[in-house]
Amino acid sequence: MKKIVKVLFVLLVLSLLVATTVSAADEKLKVALILPGQADDMSFNQAMYDAMMQVADEYADKIEVTVVEKVYEVADIEPALMDFASQNYDIIFGHGFQFQEPLIAVAEMFPETAFCLGTGYLTLPNTAVYDVELDTGGYLMGVLAALMSETGKIGVVGGADVSEIFRGHEGYKYGAKSVNPDIVIEEVYTGDWNDSAGAKEAAISMYDDGVDIIWHSGDGIGLGVLEAAKEKGKFALGNVADQHSLAPDNVLSGVVYQWAPIIKNIIDDVISGAFFKTDPLFYWINIPNDGLTYASYYELSDKVPAEVQAQVEQTFKDLKDKKIVMPDFEAAK
Amino acid sequence: MPVSKKIIKITQAIFPALLMVAGALLSGAVLIVIAGNDPIAAYKALLEGAFSNSYRISETFVKAIPLMLMAQGISIAFKNQIWNIGAGGQFTIGTILSVVVCLYFKLPPIPTIILSFIFAFIGGALWGGLAGWLKARFNANEVITTLMLDYIATFLLAYLVYGPMMDPNGFGYPQSAVIEKVLRLPKLIVGGRLHAGLFVAIAILLLMILFWRSTLGFKIELAGQGNDVSRYAGINNKKIIIVAMLLSGGLSGIAGWNEIHGIHFRLMTDLAGSYGSIAIVIALLGNLNPLGIAISAYFFSVLIVGGNTMQNLTGIPYSLVDIIQGLIVVFVITRTAFKAESIQSFFRKRRYQHNG
Structure with a gap:
């Protein structure tokens, strides 16, 4: 009888272990995109929004995306970045050069989190800039x-x-x-x-x-x-x-502008760890890498x-x- | 007896404001229900968004500082019955002059900060005072002049950051260079943005309480009661209008100084955002009383900070905050209209009695 209990107990512990490791492997990256304007502006914001939605679909097993739009006031950018960073988001996109100073400030406080800046020139080991050629x-x-x-x-x-x-x-x-x-x-x-x-x-x-x-x-x-x-x-x-x-x-x-290939690169690099390096990291979209196309x-x-x-x-x-x-x-x- | 009288007086002063806020929150709740959501959950998310950690609590003060300073400034003009709706422009001039002093004057840190403060005050004051002078000299409607000066300030700022003040090492982005680290206001908490500008705000609040007890404050208030009243009291109305607008704009200029030294550290386009219009609502909700303004400024910044976080983390749209703000405006206007109506009917009654 005792033996059976022991065996059962071991089985239980094992199954728990397996369950936790499986769920750990299942864990998706939490991605946040902060847009300075409206997601349907037919321009700067929409190009990024549509691309992010496309990647969210294609990478549905890898990432979970949250989008916030209309962060118009420069003074509201830092709290928005803090909201996501403090909720353990893995990758945070700030779409616009006005995100630069607050993004760098918040990135210093959260060295484990990846931050991406939509055009700009300052970088840290855990931040990168994405831009267009x-x-x-x-x-x-x-x-x-x-x-x-x-x-x-x-x-x-x-x-x-x-x-x-x-x-x-x-x-x-x-x-x-x-x-x-x-x-x-x-x-x-x-x-x-x-x-x-x-x-x-x-x-x-x-x-x-x-x-x-x-x-x-x-x-x-x-x-x-x-x-x-x-x-x-x-x-x-x-x-x-x-x-x-x-x-x-x-x-x-x-x-x-087709941001999707670059977003996928960034996510792959964060997963592989290549994102976190001390050299300034820039992701460019251009015609050779399918980042730019022309409309019908x-x-x-x-x-x-x-x-x-x-x-x-x-x-x-x-x-x-x-x-x-x-x-x-x-x-x- | 005097103490209890005072309490009654304070309750009488606060009660309408509380009623308006409660009314706005309740009508907001009805709208949330109509939209098919749970109002209690929404308000809970809003409160959590403002108070659930030390960073957010610090943010509520960070936001309240410029809003309160601008609303105090607006209240000076409003008490004089001058409708200064260009606080945003006066704020912008304050930010520009602060950065100019910090970047180009090349003085030691302490004199720079003091001079930057003085310049921001004078810049904002002149921007407001110009509208006051136009009113006094040509009877130009201040609603139009302050609004137009607001645009001019916005475009002046845009011209500067795209042109002569653009950061030479900034790769052509429309922003000025940042001010040196020693010129920034020290932070009051680790990790947050709350800075020593809070003490400036408190000092201004105390000054404003004293100001309304001073002769000048009294004159401004009296002149606002109407031309006949002030002429009877021997007040030079035109001079008072200019002085009121100078002070009104000056306080918004200080708000600009505060945002440069405490938050932004540089010029960018559109730094004033919608502060100018929110500050008007704050001044009116605070019943143009310094303490009332401080409280309603804090209330509004809780709404804004909480609303932003609520949108970021729960997906409930920030529009909820816009709706509550809009409803408060409606209630404030209703109260003002109601007041005016009751005063008129009071006089009408008296006249009837007189006629007999």
Whole structure:
């Protein structure tokens, strides 16, 4: 009798042990994404939100995602980061450069937690920056714009002359000139990412000046450019998210940010431990690593001649295969 | 007897505010039920969000400091019946001048902090005083001028951080360089953000209590009763309007100083956020009384901090807090309208009696 009890007891303990180890292996990474704006803004926030949702599906057995949107006030960022860090979240994404100082401050207090900063330049061993290499995307848009322009004048409107935006613009000009060396390119930086009224004014004066297609490289300002295109009945090229639905008759195509591959890289690196290293860690999206694609022409497809479509597709492939080499724009600045 | 009288007086002062808050919370609860959620769970999450650990408790004070300073400033203008709705702009000018002093004056730490404080006060004061002067000189509606000056301050800040004040080592991001570590206000708790600005806030609170007992405070209040009253009392109304707006803006400037030295350490766009409008509600809920304002500022920061955490951790949307805030505004306006109505009807009655 005693023996049976003993055996049963051992079995019980063993099963408990197995149960706990199994549940430990089952434990998913807790991932939090903090967005500074609305998740459906058709731009900066939405591109990240959609990508995170896609990864949450694909990695359903590895991660559990919580998203918070509309953290508008800079003063509220640190408490939001603290909320998640203190609840033992494993990876926390702060989507925007304004997260930099609070993210670094909180990351210092939680060295076991992985923090990811959406654009910025400061890093710690447990933080990384994810950002976009826009020059390849700009190049592709430049090629498309130059091929589609009938007047030989194209435009580009950007927010601030910040490194990445600057490289995107230079790529755009370089791409356009590769197709048509004589093309006239008008360029405006509004100086403010949210100044959609200023961007609209700039775009309208470009269209009035004979420009017949404009690419924008911004967030809030992009909406102004699309408004202008609608008003003037001209073409515009989007950026960040697929902006077709905002102006179906005017948005010809656009650069689309695909954060999903990078998010997966980050999660894999956190699991493998490669994330936690002392060298500054940057994750870039670009055309070669599938981080940048271009939006479909949708119903405007018949307005784009087949040979233009073919040439754009070829350019995209060449950029992907790194067959197109661009100069170091930053150095030439 | 005087003690019990005092208690009655205090209850009379606090009771309407409590009633309004209770009304807002109850109507909020009804809306939560209609939306198909459990109001008790929501409010519990909100309270937990504000008080469940030391970091969050410290955050409730961190938020309350600038809100209270701005609301105290607003109360000076409001008592004078000047509707200063541009506290956010006066705050912004305060932040700009603080950072300018810290980055470019190259003085030893202590003089820098003091000068930064003075500049922030003067900057905010001039920004408010300008609207006061326009009112006194040209009878320009202060609701419009303060609102417009608010925009100008916001765009000035944007221009500075995208232009001349952009951090030269900041890779082109729209922000200024950070102020040196020695210029930052010391933290009061480990790990949290609560800083020595709390003492500045308490000092200002005490000053405000004294201020309303001073001749100037009395004059400002009296001038707010109407032109005839003040003229009868021999008060220069125009001068009082400018002085009230100078002080009103100055306190918001100090709130800006406080946020730079205690929280942000640098300029970025839109630092004022929605503080300007929340501070108006706080001033009105506090019945323009210094202590009442302090209490309602703390109440609002509990709502904000608790609401944010509630949204982060339970997924109950922050809109709940917006709704409660909105309802309080409705109740405050109702009370003001009701008061005005009852005063008018009182006078009407008197006149009838007089006519006989």
